[in-house]
Amino acid sequence: xxxxxxxxxxxxxxxxxxxxxxxxxxxxxxxxxxxxxxxxxxxxxxxxxxxxxxxxxxxxxxxxxxxxxxxxxxxxxxxxxxxxxxxxxxxxxxxxxxxxxxxxxxxxxxxxxxxxxxxxxxxxxxxxxxxxxxxxxxxxxxxxxxxxxxxxxxxxxxxxxxxxxxxxxxxxxxxxxxxxxxxxxxxxxxxxxxxxxxxxxxx
Amino acid sequence: xxxxxxxxxxxxxxxxxxxxxxxxxxxxxxxxxxxxxxxxxxxxxxxxxxxxxxxxxxxxxxxxxxxxxxxxxxxxxxxxxxxxxxxxxxxxxxxxxxxxxxxxxxxxxxxxxxxxxxxxxxxxxxxxxxxxxxxxxxxxxxxxxxxxxxxxxxxxxxxxxxxxxxxxxxxxxxxxxxxxxxxxxxxxxxxxxxxxxxxxxxx
Numbered sequence: 524x525x526x527x528x529x530x531x532x533x534x535x536x537x538x539x540x541x542x543x544x545x546x547x548x549x550x551x552x553x554x555x556x557x558x559x560x561x562x563x564x565x566x567x568x569x570x571x572x573x574x575x576x577x578x579x580x581x582x583x584x585x586x587x588x589x590x591x592x593x594x595x596x597x598x599x600x601x602x603x604x605x606x607x608x609x610x611x612x613x614x615x616x617x618x619x620x621x622x623x624x625x626x627x628x629x630x631x632x633x634x635x636x637x638x639x640x641x642x643x644x645x646x647x648x649x650x651x652x653x654x655x656x657x658x659x660x661x662x663x664x665x666x667x668x669x670x671x672x673x674x675x676x677x678x679x680x681x682x683x684x685x686x687x688x689x690x691x692x693x694x695x696x697x698x699x700x701x702x703x704x705x706x707x708x709x710x711x712x713x714x715x716x717x718x719x720x721x722x723x724x725x726x
Numbered sequence: 727x728x729x730x731x732x733x734x735x736x737x738x739x740x741x742x743x744x745x746x747x748x749x750x751x752x753x754x755x756x757x758x759x760x761x762x763x764x765x766x767x768x769x770x771x772x773x774x775x776x777x778x779x780x781x782x783x784x785x786x787x788x789x790x791x792x793x794x795x796x797x798x799x800x801x802x803x804x805x806x807x808x809x810x811x812x813x814x815x816x817x818x819x820x821x822x823x824x825x826x827x828x829x830x831x832x833x834x835x836x837x838x839x840x841x842x843x844x845x846x847x848x849x850x851x852x853x854x855x856x857x858x859x860x861x862x863x864x865x866x867x868x869x870x871x872x873x874x875x876x877x878x879x880x881x882x883x884x885x886x887x888x889x890x891x892x893x894x895x896x897x898x899x900x901x902x903x904x905x906x907x908x909x910x911x912x913x914x915x916x917x918x919x920x921x922x923x924x925x926x927x928x929x
Contacts, residue, residue, distance in 0.1 A: 682910060705902060
């Protein structure tokens with residue numbers, strides 16, 4: 524389970540897309556949400572759209588690896604789906620904030636790798652947020668405050684990568700993913716392999 | 727501190743040489759030893775050659791990160807030299823066995839990354855050991871026993887890499903080294919960088 528967090532505007536979406544393209548057994552975790560479906564969104568691809576009673580029942584049944592309420596809408600990561608995929612040898616990419624990362628780490632522990640992307644400078648972040656449209660100064664200012672708040676939780680992550688160049692940043696996150704897959708604890712089949720090596724009659 | 731362990735014949739020396747060539751701020755840890763200097767060896771490059779009383783005093787002064795006695799000769803990693811290098815931003819590569827790895831991990835903990843190389847098959851290992859010279863069956867057999875004993879400690883390592891191809895194996899170990907350098911806890915200067923990003927008057 525690879526968690527990718529960053530303040531809005533630090534390039535997380537692009538990095539996530541490139542990771543999914545380059546690693547075929549890496550899948551995006553699809554959250555459940557109570558917010559209404561928007562035009563162009565597909566149920567099951569973008570989100571699992573559920574009503575509030577269904578969401579509340581799932582919370583009650585401990586069916587989420589992490590969940591949160593944001594501006595009146597609920598979002599959560601369904602546990603069963605992820606666990607089945609992991610058992611089948613799939614890795615999952617999570618685009619969640621620091622609170623989601625904290626919950627997921629608490630519930631899934633050693634299986635989680637947390638990567639935080641930082642912008643190369645606060646001016647770069649502000650320029651990216653401004654270039655998105657014709658938002659008012661007030662909205663920009665609010666986004667910058669949220670970005671700073673998110674950044675302030677950088678120390679809850681295993682890895683920190685500064686996104687000064689999207690290709691270089693992608694290579695770094697890819698390196699982290701590839702290395703973490705070589706951890707002894709994540710390599711299935713090693714026990715049998717070593718048993719074969721050390722058997723007294725193996726030659 | 728990157729520990730590279732493997733049974734004899736699994737390609738560790740080649741991988742270590744390639745790592746040192748490709749990473750300029752990675753240095754080989756030079757052990758102190760009481761064994762006599764051999765022709766072609768250079769004091770300070772291959773080993774720090776010391777007499778037994780000097781070695782014993784260093785043990786007594788807790789001056790080793792790890793040490794062991796093998797066939798009547800003592801080997802140890804001098805603590806002060808490594809610590810100074812680490813403070814200066816240098817990484818160190820350790821070519822030590824599982825007991826040295828265990829000691830180093832106990833004394834240096836989070837600063838240590840342990841990588842274990844495995845041969846692709848026990849027959850490959852035996853062929854490599856045989857091709858080294860005209861040793862007797864008894865000597866070969868003893869080496870194979872020691873190799874199996876070393877392999878049996880594979881589960882004390884963070885990463886396991888199977889050396890089925892020297893280039894591919896090198897790329898994997900390099901990936902591990904590069905990823906581990908991106909760990910938040912190993913990146914110096916991040917605290918100041920984030921302080922700059924989150925300062926209220928930073929824009």
